[in-house]
Amino acid sequence: MFSNKDIKIDIKNLDLYYGPVHALKGITVSFPRNAITALIGPSGCGKSTLLRCLNRMNDLIENVKIEGMVTLDGEDIYAPDVDVTHLRKRIGMVFQRPVAFPLSIYENVACAARVHGVNDKRSLDPIVEESLRRVGLWDEVKDRLGSSALNLSLGQQQQLCIARVIATGPEVILLDEPCSALDPASTLRIEDLMRELEKRYTVIIVTHSMQQAARASDYTIFMLSGEIIEYGITDDVFTSPRDSRTESYVTGRLG
Ligand SMILES: Nc1ncnc2c1ncn2[C@@H]1O[C@H](COP(=O)(O)OP(=O)(O)OP(=O)(O)O)[C@@H](O)[C@H]1O
Numbered sequence: 001m002f003s004n005k006d007i008k009i010d011i012k013n014l015d016l017y018y019g020p021v022h023a024l025k026g027i028t029v030s031f032p033r034n035a036i037t038a039l040i041g042p043s044g045c046g047k048s049t050l051l052r053c054l055n056r057m058n059d060l061i062e063n064v065k066i067e068g069m070v071t072l073d074g075e076d077i078y079a080p081d082v083d084v085t086h087l088r089k090r091i092g093m094v095f096q097r098p099v100a101f102p103l104s105i106y107e108n109v110a111c112a113a114r115v116h117g118v119n120d121k122r123s124l125d126p127i128v129e130e131s132l133r134r135v136g137l138w139d140e141v142k143d144r145l146g147s148s149a150l151n152l153s154l155g156q157q158q159q160l161c162i163a164r165v166i167a168t169g170p171e172v173i174l175l176d177e178p179c180s181a182l183d184p185a186s187t188l189r190i191e192d193l194m195r196e197l198e199k200r201y202t203v204i205i206v207t208h209s210m211q212q213a214a215r216a217s218d219y220t221i222f223m224l225s226g227e228i229i230e231y232g233i234t235d236d237v238f239t240s241p242r243d244s245r246t247e248s249y250v251t252g253r254l255g
């Protein structure tokens with residue numbers, strides 16, 4: 001489907017076991033750069049597990065066994081010499097509930113850049129501004145950067161969390177159900193934001209909302225019980241799925 005230069009992340013024959021639980025089975029799929037790929041499927045099918053394989057977040061879980069190959073720009077991310085902190089800077093992650101820290105709006109973004117070695121205020125100021133601009137929050141918060149991030153609406157806090165990821169200079173942004181705690185207006189705002197982000201970044205989103213996947217992604221992966229059942233251009237997956245199980249799921253009869 002893609003030439004090598006279009007592929008940002010490539011997965012070949014990936015298997016993952018949580019102890020005896022075989023959670024990912026023979027996953028082979030590619031994530032194209034500067035596009036949005038949605039991961040859909042019923043609860044427990046392995047979406048979050050697959051997402052966490054991409055920045056080695058599963059390494060933090062005990063008794064996990066991973067087999068197969070994941071490459072970022074052609075390089076094996078599970079190779080023994082990989083600096084995992086650096087990998088997680090290149091592949092940032094946004095979670096289901098916005099986790100704004102009980103700090104000022106400025107500090108929420110600045111702390112992320114500091115973790116990656118930027119320390120002086122002269123360098124931090126433009127990073128904070130640019131990150132907030134990219135998520136469309138700058139104009140709303142520029143006059144109250146010193147006030148607590150916890151006073152922002154939940155939707156704004158999620159934008160702030162995305163700004164925090166952007167401040168570290170990522171290449172890929174992973175979002176695990178980023179809108180599940182948000183109201184419809186904030187959800188649409190995040191979807192618009194993803195369309196902006198894909199111009200610069202490779203975006204991968206897990207969602208339970210068929211409407212969201214259909215509206216906000218270029219490619220869709222449908223999973224069931226740890227396997228990929230269907231993968232393709234989003235419009236094709238939704239309007240002319242090849243597998244009857246995909247059809248059942250996207251029309252709401254399964255899952
Ligand atoms: N830390 C863990 N230890 C053991 N089993 C786990 C762990 N995390 C997930 N699992 C199991 O792996 C399978 C896939 O879980 P995963 O969380 O990836 O599914 P999901 O598709 O993200 O589900 P949801 O839509 O509910 O978030 C499930 O059977 C789950 O119980």
Ligand SMILES: [Mg+2]
Nearest residue numbers: 047048049206
């Ligand atoms: Mg999940």
